Amino acid sequence: MNEESRTVTTIAQEKDTLGDFSFPEHHKFDAGYGLSESTIDYICDVKGEPDWVRAFRKKALGIFEKKPMPTHWATQDLENIDFDKIRYYLSDGEKPKRSWDEVPDDVKETFERLGIPEQERAFLAGVEAQFDSEAAYSNVKDAVAEQGVIFVNSTEGLKEHEEIFRPWFGKVIPTSDNKFSALNSAVFSGGSFIYVPPGVKVAHPLQAYFRINSENFGQFERTLIIVDEGAELTYMEGCTAPKFETSTLHSAVVELVAMKDAKLQYITVQNWSSNVFNLVTKRGIAHQNAEVRWIDCNIGSRLTMKYPGVVMKEPGARGEVVSIALANDGQHQDTGAKMVHAADNTTSNVVSKSISVGEGRATYRGLVQIPKHLKGCVNNTECDALLINSKSKTETYPAISVKGNKHATQHEASVSQVSEEQIFYMQQRGLSEAEAMSLSVNGFVNDLVREFPMEYSVELKRLIDLEMEGSVG
C-alpha cells in the first residue's frame, strides 16, 4: 500500500464553519469505500466474528438495499447521502493521527470555554487515538464486575456472552425497522454491551465517556443493554464538546431491555459538527412494572433524526423521553419520541423542548399508540419550541392513536419567542443582549437540564451561552 492509498481526505465540506474540518487519516484496517458483501466479509474476518453474525449482517445488507429512503415523510436532504463515498469500517487498531497544531484556534477556544478537561481535549479533537482514561474505565469495569455486571464492547459481548446477548440482539429493533437500522445491522462496530443481573442496583452511572476509544465514537455503533429483574442502571454517552467528525454519516442502533421491576435510564449528550448526518434508532422494551427513560440532548449536526421509543410490553410498565434539541444555522434537528402501549396500565411521558437559532430548524415527531382492548393506559406529551431569530423554524408532527374507552392521552405543544420587551428589561438591569438571551434560553430548558448529571448540566449551560452569542445584534 502506498502512502496515497492510505490517506483519506474525504468529505465535501458544505460550509467552513466551526467544526467542519478534515484531516488526513491513517488506518491499519480499512474496508475501503462503498458497501457490498465483501465489505461485510472483511469486517467479520477482521473482527473474528462467529458465522451467525456474518449471516445476520448479510441479511441486513439485503434489507438495507431494498428499503427506500423515508423521504415521503422525512426531509429530502437524506437524498444527499452518497453511500458509495462512505467507508464502512475503520478498525480500532489504528487511530487517525493529527497534531494539536492542526486543530483550528476557534475549536481550541470552544474547548476552553466549555471547560473540557485538558486531557480530553486532544482526544476530542482527534489528536489522540486513545483518551487517557482507560484506567478509569478499567476501575469502573472491575468495580461493577464484582456485582456480576458485564460491561464490554459489543464485539466482545456477542463473542463472549452469546447466551445473553443473542436472544435480545435485533429483537428490540428489528433489522427491517428502517433503512438505517438495516445499515447499522450490516456494518455495526463498537458500542457497548451491558448486562445487570437480577436485583443489582448499579450505584453510579456507567459512562461511555470514560472509556472513549474509536469504537465507541464510531460511525455505526451498536449498543445492547439488558437490566434483569429488579435491577437498576443509568448509562451515559457523549459529551457537550463538539465532536469533530470527518465521516459524514453516523448511524447507531441502541437496544434497551428492562425486565420485570427493572429501571433503566439512558442519557445522551451529543454535539455534532454541522456536516454530519446523525440517523439513530433507539428503542427500549419495558416489562412488568419496569421503567425505561431516555434523556437526550441533541446539538449540532446537519441533520439528526432520532426518535427514542419505549415498548411497554407488560402491565405497569413506564416509558419516558425527555429531550432537548438545539438547531443553529444549517442544522436540522428532527427528533421526537415513540411510545407503544402494549399492555394494561402502562404510562408514558414525553417532554421535548427545542430551540431554533439563526436559520436552524427543529422538528418534533411523536408517535403514541394505544391499541385495542387494553385498559388504563396514559400518555402525556408536552413539546415546546423556542424561536430565537426571525428566520428560525420549528415544526411539530405528533400522531396519537387511541383505541378504547379506558385510557387518557394528552398532547400539548407551544411555540414561543423571547420578546423584545423581555430583553429590554434584562438589559436595563445590566445584562448584555447576548447574556439576556442566554439567560432566557437556559430558563426555557432549565427544568429538563436538571435531569442531566451535574457536570453535564454545567457544560450544557455554557454551551447554550456559546450558541447564543452569534444570534443577537
Added chain:
Amino acid sequence: MSLAITDLHAEIDGNEILKGLTLEIPKGEIHAIMGPNGSGKSTLAKVLAGHEDYQVTEGGVLMDNQDLLAMEVDERSRAGFFLAFQYPVEIPGVSNANFLRAALQARMPAGEELDAVDFYKEMRSRMESLGIDQKFTGRAVNEGFSGGEKKRNEILQMTMLAPTYAVLDETDSGLDIDALKVVAEGVNAMRSPGRGFLIITHYQRLLDYIVPDVVHVMADGRIVKTGGKELALELEEKGYDWVREELVVA
C-alpha cells in the same frame, strides 16, 4: 454631580412626545415628576433607559458628566442607572435568584466571580425587609406575580443593584397602602448623598411616604412648573387643570 436632562426631544413612530424637557437631579436629592396621563412621563423613563422604540431628536442627558444617550441599554444600567418599570415583564423560566446573580455578575470585573454565599445572604435579608416571601427566589421573574409583588420585586432589584440614579415609573400605581409603605421604606432606606431619585407618579399619595426635595409638573412633553414638596399637595387639591389654566394665563 447630577443626572442632567437638557432640552430633550423624543418621538415614537414620528409623533413627538417629549418636546424640550429640561431637568437636573443632583446627587442626594429626590425629585418627583407629576402630571396628567399622556403628558409623557413614562416616555421620559423609557428614553432614559434607552428603549429602541423611541428616537431622541434633540437635546441630551448627562449622568455624572457621561453621555447617557450614547450608551447601550445595559451599559447605562452598569454605569449606575436604574429604572423601576411601570409594567415589569414576565420572564418565564428565569428565576429571580438567577436573574439577580446574572445582573450582579455583569457588574464584576472580567474574571471575577460573584460569591454565591454572600449573594444569597444579602438577597434573603433584603427580601425580608421588603416583606417578600423567600420562595420567590426560585420563581421565574415576575411570572404569576400580583401587581404588588411585581412592584416589590422592582424595589428588591433596585436595592440589590444599588444604582447611582434611579427612576421609579408609577411604582405606586395599583398598590394597596401596605405595599406602598413597603416600597417607600425601601426607597427611603436607600436615600443617600451619593444617590439621586426621580419618582414619576400620577398621585400625591406616594409622596406622603417618600418626601421629595423638588416636585416638577409635566404637561405636553415639558416641565411646566417646579416647586417644593408643597407643590404636590397643591396639585392634589386643585387638580391638573389648575396647572393647565395657569399655563394658559401665563
Added chain:
Amino acid sequence: MSVTVTQNQSIFSRLPQADASAPTWLTEARMAAWERFLTLPMPGPKDEPWRFASISRMQLEGVSAAVPDAGAVVGQDLPAGAFVFSNQHPVQVPALSLEKGVVACTLEDAAREHAELLRRFMLAQEAPLGSEKFRQLHAANAQSGVLVFVPAGVTVEKPIVVEHRVGEGAVFPYTLVVAEENSQVTVIERIVSQDESSAGLALGVFDLYASDAARIHYLRTQDLNGSSKSIAIGTTLAERDADVKSLLVNLGGAWSRNEHVSHLNGEGSNSDMLSVSVASGDQEIDQRTFQEHHARNTTSDLLFKNALYDRARSVFGGLIRVDEGAHQTDAYQTCRNLLLSDDAEAHSMPGLEINADQVKCSHGSTSGQIEEEEIFYLRARGISEVQARRLIALGYILDTFEKITDQAILAEATAAVEARFNDFS
C-alpha cells in the same frame, strides 16, 4: 359533445355530462378538470395526507352518478325559504327578498351570470390536503349548488339555507360564498339522504371568500344515512380584517372525509374553524385541516370535538403553518376525542410549522373517557346510567358551540346534535 352516456357508469370512467344549458367555457373547463382527474394518482396508504385513513372503505370507483329525479321528493315537505336539490336536481329555488345587490342563485344561473366567480373559485382553488384528484372530479361534474354574493357594505339579515338530498349514486354539491368589503352573511348547508337506505355519495366543495373586513358565518351539517359516504373539500380565504367562522357538523354516513383549508391572506384576518362529530356503529370520520397564515397579525382558532361510540373511528390531521413574514400571528388548534366504547378509535395528528417571529401558537389533542365519578354524581340525582352517559357526551359536544355568535347556526347545529344523541337514549 357527441358522446353517448350510460347513466349507471362509474364516476371514475364516465365523461362529465354535457349540460345543454351550460355555456361553452364551462363545458370546456369541465373537460379540462376531467383530464386532470384522470392524470392524478389515487391516494394510497403511504401518502402522508392519508395516514390512518381507511382507504379501502372509500370504494369510490364503483359509484355511479346519481340520476336527477324530482319525483323522489314529491309529497315531502320542503323547508320554507331553502334551496333544495334532490340528486342534483333543483326541486325548490326560493324567491328570497334579499338586500340590495345580494345574489343567491343556483350554480346553473351562476354559470351564465357570474362566470368570473366560478372561474376564480370553483375552478381555480386547490385541495392541498390529499383530495386534489377528487376536487377535479368535482369540478368536472358539479351541477348543483348555490352561489351567494354579497356586495360591499351589505349585511344579509337572514341566513341563506341550502339542502342537498342524496339518493342512490354520486352528487357533487358546490357552495360558493363571496362577501365583498365589510359585508356580512350567514350560510347554512345541509347534506342529507333521501331515505334510510339508498347508498349515496356526496362529493361536495365549499369555497368561502371574505374580502376586506367581511364576515362570513358558515354551517355545514352532514347527516347522511349509514349506507352513504361523504367527501367535503373546503376553502376559506380571508382578506384584510376579514372574519370567517365555520362549523362542520358530522353526524351520519358510513365513511366521510372533510378537508378544510383556511388561507389568512390579509393582515388582521381571522378564521375560526369548528367541527363536531358524533359517530357510532362502523362510522369513520376523517378530517384534515390547514391553517395557513400568509400575513401579519392574523389569527385562527380551530376546535374539533368527536364523540365515538361502538366501533367508530376518527382521524384528525391538522397543520398550522405560519409563513415567513407572518409575524404577530396567533394560531390555535385543538382536537378532543371522547371514546365511549372499548372498540372506538381516535387518531390525532396535530401539526405546527412556524417560520415567523413573535408568534403565539399552540396545539393540543386529548383522548379520554367519561369519568365514572361523573356518572355516579348524575345517578345520585336520579338519572339513569344510560341517560347520564348521553347527557355527559352531549354536553361534551355542545360545549364546542360556546364561541358561536350566529343564532341561526347555533340553533340549527344544537338541534341536529341533540337529535343525533337521541339515538343513544
